[in-house]
Amino acid sequence: GEDVEQSLFLSVREGDSSVINCTYTDSSSTYLYWYKQEPGAGLQLLTYIFSNMDMKQDQRLTVLLNKKDKHLSLRIADTQTGDSAIYFCAELIYDMRFGAGTRLTVKP
Amino acid sequence: DTGVSQDPRHKITKRGQNVTFRCDPISEHNRLYWYRQTLGQGPEFLTYFQNEAQLEKSRLLSDRFSAERPKGSFSTLEIQRTEQGDSAMYLCASSLAAGGPNEQFFGPGTRLTVL
Numbered sequence: 520g521e522d523v524e525q526s527l528f529l530s531v532r533e534g535d536s537s538v539i540n541c542t543y544t545d546s547s548s549t550y551l552y553w554y555k556q557e558p559g560a561g562l563q564l565l566t567y568i569f570s571n572m573d574m575k576q577d578q579r580l581t582v583l584l585n586k587k588d589k590h591l592s593l594r595i596a597d598t599q600t601g602d603s604a605i606y607f608c609a610e611l612i613y614d615m616r617f618g619a620g621t622r623l624t625v626k627p
Numbered sequence: 628d629t630g631v632s633q634d635p636r637h638k639i640t641k642r643g644q645n646v647t648f649r650c651d652p653i654s655e656h657n658r659l660y661w662y663r664q665t666l667g668q669g670p671e672f673l674t675y676f677q678n679e680a681q682l683e684k685s686r687l688l689s690d691r692f693s694a695e696r697p698k699g700s701f702s703t704l705e706i707q708r709t710e711q712g713d714s715a716m717y718l719c720a721s722s723l724a725a726g727g728p729n730e731q732f733f734g735p736g737t738r739l740t741v742l
Contacts, residue, residue, distance in 0.1 A: 523669070550728050550729065552728075554733075559735075560735060561631070561718060561733035561734050561735045561736055562670065562718070562720075562733040563733070564730055564731065564732065567728050567730065569728070607669050607670075609669070611728075611729060613683070614672040614675070614683065614686070615660070615670075615672055615729075615731065617669030617670050618669050619667065619668050619669050620667075620668075620669050
């Protein structure tokens with residue numbers, strides 16, 4: 520099965536907060552990442568968190584890491600239509616392992 | 628634009644033909660990675676180089692796949708005797724290996740269609 524799991528779809532209204540969740544299975548992960556992919560484009564690194572941290576904030580983005588439950592989340596505050604994209608969670612062990620992605624749709 | 632570039636952006640080929648893709652990493656990056664992404668999935672790691680050395684290739688999908696980075700700068704990924712199941716987006720990424728978060732920067736990808 521997948522090493523990294525994400526829900527496939529999320530729909531929110533413009534201005535609301537979005538929370539995208541991810542679970543991973545390998546406790547030896549050193550870093551965990553969130554990437555964004557827009558149609559026809561490559562992956563854009565949004566943020567990352569070191570495995571000994573439990574929270575990281577970067578402008579509208581907040582990453583929460585629960586190592587006990589192997590759960591990672593990405594919160595986007597004040598979600599905009601330009602945030603509509605696919606968001607990938609990834610873990611770094613010896614190589615980078617990605618989830619299948621969560622498609623975020625932002626409705627005006 | 629000094630990001631990662633890939634060429635071609637799209638490739639349509641007939642089953643059984645060989646194809647080669649090129650990736651030019653960010654110039655100061657010493658690590659280069661190849662991934663495959665199929666529809667509805669995240670990228671799947673294939674192989675990576677540190678400078679000209681290919682440090683991991685066990686995840687290449689079959690012996691029809693090979694990659695080179697002869698001078699430690701650009702890299703090529705070749706697929707021999709293509710099959711319809713090879714149709715996918717092939718992504719390249721680069722990073723500066725120095726411990727730490729290994730931030731990988733991705734190119735736009737080459738979309739391969741095998742007829």
